[in-house]
Amino acid sequence: MHLSFLTTAALAVAATALPSVDHVLHEKRDRLPPGWQYHEKMQGSQLLPMKIALTQSNLDNAEEFLMDVSHPDSPNFGKHWTHEQIANKFAPSSESVNTVKEWLASSGIAPERISRSQSLGWLKFDATVAEAESLLKTEYHLYKHSTGKPHVACSSYHIPNHIRSHVDFITPTVHFDAKVPQAVAHPVEKRAPTTTAAAGHPVKTKAALGIGAPSSGSLPKKGAQINIQGLYISPILTSGLIDELKNCNRFITPNCLRALYLFPPGLTANPQNSYGIVEYTPQAYLQGDLDLFFANFSKNQVQRTPTLASIDGGFPQTTNQGFQFNGESDLDLEYAMTLINPQKTTLYQVGDQLQGASFNDFLDALDGSYCAGDDPVQDGIYPNPYGTEAEGAYLGPKNCGGFAATKVISTSYGYNEADLTAAYEQRQCMEYMKLGLAGTSFLFSSGDNGVAGNGAVCIDPATKEYNDGSSGLFNPGFPSGCPYITSVGATQIVPGASVTQPEKACETVIFSGGGFSNVFGLPSYQSAAVKSWFTNNAPPYGADRFNNSQQTRGFPDISANGANYVVAVTGQFVLVYGTSASSPVFGAILTLINEARFAAGKGSVGFVNPTLYANPDALNDVTQGTNPGCGTSGFAAVSGWDPVTGLGTPNFPKLLGKFLSLP
Secondary structure (H helix, E strand, O other), X not given: OOHHHOOHHHHHHOOOOOOOOOEEEEEEEOXXXXXXXXXXEOOOOOEEEEEEEEOOOOHHHHHHHHHHHHOOOOOOOOOOOOHHHHHHHHOOOHHHHHHHHHHHHHOOOOHHHOEEOOOOOEEEEEEEHHHHHHHHOOOOEEEEXXXXXXXXXXXXXXXXXXXXXXXXXXXXXXOOOOOOOOOOOOOEEEOEEOOEEOXXXXXXXXXXXXXXXXXOOOOOEEEEEEOOOOOOOHHHHHOHHHHHHHOXXXXXXXHHHHHHHOOOOOOOOOOOOOEEEXXXXXXXXXXXXXXXXXXXXXXXXXXXXXXXXXXXXXXXXXXXXXXXXXHXXXXXXXXXXHHHOOOOEEEEEEOEOOOEOOHXXXXXXXXXXXXXXXXXXXXXXXXXOOOOHHHOOOOOOOOOOOOOOOOEEXXXXXXXXXXXXXXXXXXXXXXXXXXXXXXXXXXXXXXXEOOOOHHHOOEOOOOOOEOOXXXXXXXXXXXXXXXXXXXXXXXXXXXXOOOOOOOEEOOOOOEOOOEEEEEEEOOHHHHHHHHHHHHHHOOOOOOOOOOOOOOEEEEOOEEEEOOOEEEEEOOEEEEEEOHHHHHHHHHHHHHHHHHHHHHOOOOOOOOOHHHHHHOHHHEEOOOOOEOOEOOEOOOEOOOOOEOOOEOOEEOHHHHHHHHHHOO
């Protein structure tokens, strides 16, 4: 324990109550976050709003449940669950509820004082400080930040050994959820250290919140600016479809994508269908950019806007402009909206301008039961405690539930798996599983740095810290490693080739992210493909570089073109590169397939991975290219699945035929 972070005054009075024999440590805080100081011991008569997060049930059967509604051979394919069914199935068991209530009653907390949350996952009660200290064998203190903000916390707490498996965590205890700007993470122990990242180094405070920052390594890459009146753009814009398709190896446009993957323009807008694009403030689109793009590639959409779903104060800000603020959103929306037109596109804009947001903050808005378990170290806290409305802070209530999930959701952002704790990632992955049960297809870009992580960094095998990317362990991405989402890699047209010839793994400006998780096990639907790859195509390096156990999830699952996209950004056309383009394109294709299924009286495709792996012939196999990184050539694209391009690129007619043949 790093006591140097505590003041002398705190040490004089903060002696923790000794736990009884049957109590065991559940969580502890290793140090105070910078800026916080001990203020005083809490008086025993003061009230605390206690909340106990109960362990969810049936998570060990999660994959079985999802396969039952997602595998093409299942008689229950497409019979997605209601949110009520999902909540009830994963609600804590009656054994957990009764065991914890009995413990509370034996400790003097009468049953009539205890309520259960609507989500069924929490027990809540008010207790005096004296009661809470006796219950948890700890002491509560008041801390104050340099800004004057107070916070009640303890340094550790204990619970009886027999209830440990029934309790996830308890608040208020060790977490400093009353956050302030630029705080640094305070390590917390919970069975395994929960602020130790998957790679073994301490988690950086707000690691999850940096996803929309201009410096985020997951944003697309900018190429050459194109003069709309100049030589290079005029063949696309003025010489007709044939000339446009002749130039696809240099300039990708919506028609190039239609020619590559053989899908038609959208024709209908079934009200049951929907497509969502997620953006994280300060990333934002500019309406002028959409209109410039539409004027050249989808004329009837000029002045069309996406349907805004503002989460935690999210809005398309215009204060900061430039490629690092607008490139991602402009790319995502220009292509998503054009490819599914006339179907509408929903924009989930998440987080205010001052704090931003994390993937968990987005999921909170879709599922209120998920909301209460956010990690105050890694997620956004709303109402924003950092500033005023004039400074861009959202001061309204946190959005916990109330937002509907679209049938397909594409996210062109991602983390390094090593950025976050394994427990944090596992909890989030289970939420994607639940939403897949409800019929939503979640897509994520696989990354742009090959086997290296965002920022082209790798992991030092000795220190577990990031290095300069020239050596070390491969750095897999998250959520791509989660087995309940679809990870989308990048391809490109071979230089000089036509739009009808096979693509290769993207090796222009970016390299398709791919590899093997260090956190998530190998899902059943992918097992045969991964084992075949290891048998026939294993690279010349092993555990000194990547997880070659053959027991963990491989990614990506599928790919789509990710090079030379013509995108309007801040009033100019530029070329854009990245799996940031690939994910929304595949999402558009799934949306068109859903449109056809709804027209046939069927439902959404939901979680598509089992169907993709069971039908690799419905995809265009990619067998050229590599995804280098960490001082190696990375992996190679080969026949069949590979950790560069996955199963290949979509073949719309074949995918459509397969999904229409399913219930």
